[in-house]
Amino acid sequence: MTSTAPAPAATREALGPTLIRLQQEGLDLVVCDADLGNSTSARAFRNEFPERFFTFGIAEQNMVSAAAGIATLGSSVFVSTFAVFAEHAYDQLRMAVAQPNLNITFVASHGGVSAGEDGASAQSIEDIAVMSSLVNFRVIVPADVVESAAAVEAAARTPGPFYIRTARAKTSVLYADGPRFELGKATPMRDGGDVTLISYGLMVERTLEAAESLAGEGIDARVLNMATIRPLDVDALEAAARETGAIVVAEEHLMHSGLGAMAAQALATRHPVPMEFVGVDNRYGESGTWSEVMDVMGLTADRITEAARRAVARKA
Amino acid sequence: MSTIPESGWGTPVVTETQPDLSARARRIRRHIVQMVYEVKSGHPGGSLSATDILTVLYSNLLKHDPQRPDWPERDRFVMSKGHCTPAQYATLAEFGYFDVEELATFRRLGTRLQGHSVLGSPQGVENTAGSLGMGLSFGLGIRLAARLKGLDNHVYVMMGDGEQDEGQVWEAAMASAHHSIDGLVALVDRNGIQNDDFTAATMSTEPLDEKYRAFGWDVRSSVDGHDLAAVEQALIWARDVRGGPACVIFDTVKGKGVSFMENNPTFHGAPPSDEQFELAMSELADD
Numbered sequence: 001m002t003s004t005a006p007a008p009a010a011t012r013e014a015l016g017p018t019l020i021r022l023q024q025e026g027l028d029l030v031v032c033d034a035d036l037g038n039s040t041s042a043r044a045f046r047n048e049f050p051e052r053f054f055t056f057g058i059a060e061q062n063m064v065s066a067a068a069g070i071a072t073l074g075s076s077v078f079v080s081t082f083a084v085f086a087e088h089a090y091d092q093l094r095m096a097v098a099q100p101n102l103n104i105t106f107v108a109s110h111g112g113v114s115a116g117e118d119g120a121s122a123q124s125i126e127d128i129a130v131m132s133s134l135v136n137f138r139v140i141v142p143a144d145v146v147e148s149a150a151a152v153e154a155a156a157r158t159p160g161p162f163y164i165r166t167a168r169a170k171t172s173v174l175y176a177d178g179p180r181f182e183l184g185k186a187t188p189m190r191d192g193g194d195v196t197l198i199s200y201g202l203m204v205e206r207t208l209e210a211a212e213s214l215a216g217e218g219i220d221a222r223v224l225n226m227a228t229i230r231p232l233d234v235d236a237l238e239a240a241a242r243e244t245g246a247i248v249v250a251e252e253h254l255m256h257s258g259l260g261a262m263a264a265q266a267l268a269t270r271h272p273v274p275m276e277f278v279g280v281d282n283r284y285g286e287s288g289t290w291s292e293v294m295d296v297m298g299l300t301a302d303r304i305t306e307a308a309r310r311a312v313a314r315k316a
Numbered sequence: 317m318s319t320i321p322e323s324g325w326g327t328p329v330v331t332e333t334q335p336d337l338s339a340r341a342r343r344i345r346r347h348i349v350q351m352v353y354e355v356k357s358g359h360p361g362g363s364l365s366a367t368d369i370l371t372v373l374y375s376n377l378l379k380h381d382p383q384r385p386d387w388p389e390r391d392r393f394v395m396s397k398g399h400c401t402p403a404q405y406a407t408l409a410e411f412g413y414f415d416v417e418e419l420a421t422f423r424r425l426g427t428r429l430q431g432h433s434v435l436g437s438p439q440g441v442e443n444t445a446g447s448l449g450m451g452l453s454f455g456l457g458i459r460l461a462a463r464l465k466g467l468d469n470h471v472y473v474m475m476g477d478g479e480q481d482e483g484q485v486w487e488a489a490m491a492s493a494h495h496s497i498d499g500l501v502a503l504v505d506r507n508g509i510q511n512d513d514f515t516a517a518t519m520s521t522e523p524l525d526e527k528y529r530a531f532g533w534d535v536r537s538s539v540d541g542h543d544l545a546a547v548e549q550a551l552i553w554a555r556d557v558r559g560g561p562a563c564v565i566f567d568t569v570k571g572k573g574v575s576f577m578e579n580n581p582t583f584h585g586a587p588p589s590d591e592q593f594e595l596a597m598s599e600l601a602d603d
Contacts, residue, residue: 056491061487068443
């Protein structure tokens, strides 16, 4: 090894620089901010294109409805704040954005329990369920900063509404050789024939760790990064079910209403196989470092490994 | 032709004289009552209170072209009180956005004339509404984008007085003044009644004019929303306010023009009976 691994980075860091690049390339972007642009990285856009950056203060409902008005004149509008505050504007996202199918991307940073020290009120464990309930919305959670930039670009270049959850914590770069993100498609991270481990966001790295651990026990695990949650890549799910016969879904979200529930529904009609789930089990979080909170909430490689063993044991 | 001075903001609109406006308003009122009567649902009260404002706006102020509803430089009318679609559709039909006959499909399966406003259905409807309190924000967004793109247009947002209960209205009011956005005109149809009861009994919003002024708006209040000349004068004033947003608070009568609906909370969202329909249409007949 001559090259060193890239420094850890947070998926939220991709937003501002990517929007600047895309505007420079000639896209018609407008950015709306609710007093958290420094944290979401959107505020960097203001330095380059101040006339295209609108502040709305701490008023998410007004911001989202105004973004809808802006979008009707043709711009691709990016709205950002923290994931928990995105939910503050659910009605506006539903009526003013989803129903008219407007060209708006909500980039919500500090997603998941890895918001960490700020505690339970700041930890969004329900945003994937909430945003997946909106017809027309594409829901994406990138696994690293490289994929995050690719997701932002895809949203900017694709009509219609998007929700992109980014994270506060600096985590490993998984796509140092470039993104492999394709909207609506699961990304294979590792091949295997005994069980498929499916995750998104910060859980992808922990899932890869679990697969390594399982290999040591003779269990050959396939790993899929399901960065696009809506629309769900049902074909990849079915292929995984048919080819490996068991599935584990691991996610930084409430277990009963996230990707696991959606995947189980899809597979129930396509090709049912034993499934196990790792996620937040009907509780709220607490303060701590991001990795401490992930651990105490059970979002660990060990839990994924245990779930994989159970799933494999249930195979007929 | 009326003597409306040309706005410095664009081409003059074709203006109509007051007798024509009165007849047009009566036609719109008849459409409203008939639409709600035939489908046995809808919101006549707030539609009738808004009719004269809409009639003057579309006739003499709004820069629009029914033959080119997607004209980029057009003014926008945003119906924030999205349950008042009978007034909105009847006005659009009167101006030729679609055939008057289509009004008979209101609220029926497969219609373009949905119960609450849907953006682009048909063209001329500029926003999706129904959940109250969002239209002023939407109008602000249109003006922000228009300013960015160098478009010289106006956005007129119609709200109810009950709608002023919604906190988002005040988020939008604050932001509009913060951004010194002009060309944004709030039209408050203060008919004094909301869904369940009189607004004064439900939630006190007064003094509304002082609230908008405190939020940084230029305000004209207590304009008689059924005096066509007064409506026109107030709209011209609002159109020409520069440097910030303008608000006109119209005093109106819910159910205006139909005796038994006037100032009667029952007809916020209820159709007339057969006998009531006959009476209403006779009251709204031309002479």
